[in-house]
Amino acid sequence: MRWRSSVAVVAGALIALLPAGCGSEAAPEQPRGEWVAAGASAAPSSAAPSAAPSSPAPAAVVVGNPKGRASVPAEAKAVDTSRPTRVIGDGTPASCTSKAVVAAVAAGGVITFDCGPDPLTITMAATAKVRNANGPKIVLDGGGKITLSGGGKRRILYMNTCDKAQGWTTSHCQDQDHPQLTVQNLTFADGNSTGETTEGGGGGAIFVRGGRLKVVNSRFIRNRCDSTGPDLGGAAIRVLSQSKGLPVYIVNSTFGGGKGLGGRCSNGGALSSIGVSWVVLNSVLTHNSAIGSGANPARAGKPGGGSGGAIYTDGNLFTVRIAGSIVTDNHAEEGGGAVFFVSNDRTGTMTIESSTLQRNPSDGFETQGFLGIFFLGARNPTVKSSTLRR
Known part of the structure; x- marks a missing residue:
């Protein structure tokens, strides 16, 4: 969907310009230390993660916001995977291969890993794709030890109910309640969908x-998608057409988390959607960048993009709720260094609760009084017990 981003519309929407200037990121840093989810305890694989791919180091890498106190509804919590449908691996690292992941995801069900006691990175030789007839619930649980890597070459995980190649299961593929995909206790690293159309x-x-x-207790680092384009986005996650307009839940998860670890895409350095609602709870989104140029629709002579340093949302009736979360040090070449929200028919709403948004420069435009946010919707964003500052 497109929206008018001309200078006239920007001025009419009470936009405050920010000076350009957000320094380039340093070379990527490798994650270090033990991986611990917010509120985690030593527990079975259905619980929060306990370790992650790392080089030995004394400092822990915390997933999500440990100080976040937003209530998590039952439907947004991690799935019990104590009795998996299938297990990837036979207890050895060598048995945990890209081929095994691809096959397990295609077969569906509750999937766990048995790759030995140490953290392991599985570099994907092909994208794992959900078969729409398999499920209806598909759960991929890394137990806090598994990183799925795109190797900087490919997208890691794909589900599309309207893709004939994955099978049509209803006559209304754009609005069906299955498959229901949950990823939990995993790291997704170096995914790259550049060139995917x-x-x-x-x-x-x-x-x-x-x-x-649904995404729970997971970490997304150094993911990428196309660097230009007026409406594509989501270096980490892109979502379209969720069933009955129900939200995507992002719970106790981290996108970026450190300098050089964030996502980069034309729009939405972490999350992106059209016509989809989001509920982001007790999570961290930092050091992500919207690197396109020209906004949407693209200005003359520009390829388009550059909005939503962390989150890019577009559509008509949808909602965004950010609660108990930290959204800092993200950057947009155009609008919304933290969040870009455009409801074309002005019915959409956004709520920010008990969260901190700071140091999210918008080089082109943002909504006056809401630092790091560009918003067009039913009314101004509702901000409760939160901090928005430069």
Whole structure:
């Protein structure tokens, strides 16, 4: 969907210009130390993660916001995976291969890993794709030890109820309640969907259209998608057409988390969607960048993009709720250094609760009085017990 981003519309929407200038990121840093989710305890694989791919180091890498106190509804919590449908691996690292992941995701069900006691990175030789007839619930649980890597070459995980190649299961693929995909206790690293054109592209680590998506206790680092384009986005996750307009839940998860670890895409350095609602709880989104130029529709002589340093949302009736979360040090070449929200028919709403948004420069434009945010919707964003500052 497109919106008018001309200078006239920007001025009419009470936009405050920010000076350009957000320094370039340093070379990527490797994650270090033990991986611990907010509120985690030593527990079975259905619980929060306990370790992650790392080089030995004394400092822990915390997933999500440990100080976040937003209530998590039952439907947004991690799935019990103590009795998996299938297990990837036989207890050895060598048995945990890209081929095994691809096969397990295609077969569906509750999937766990048995790759030995140490953290392991599995570099994907092909994108794992959900078969729409398999499920209806598909759960991928890394137990806090598994990183799925795109190797900087490919998207990691794909689900699309309207993709005939993955099978049509209803006559209304754009609005069906299955498959229901949950990813939990995993790291998604170095995914790259550059050049992917299906459904408009985007989604460097995960692309989803249809069904439902939930992300719990997971980490997304150094993911990428196309660097230009007016409406594509989501270096980590791109979502379209969720069932009955129900939200995507992002819970106790981290996108970026450190200098050089963030996602980079034309729009939405972490998350992106069209017509989709989001609930982001007790999570961290930092050091992500919207690197396109020219906004949407693209200005004359520009390829378009550059909005939503962390989150890019477009559509008509949808909502965004950010609670108990930290959104800092993100950057947009155009509008919304933290969040870009455009409801074309002005019915959409956004709420920010008990969260901190700071140091999210918008080089082109943002909504007056809401630092780091460009918003067009039913009314101004509702901000409760939160900090918005430079």
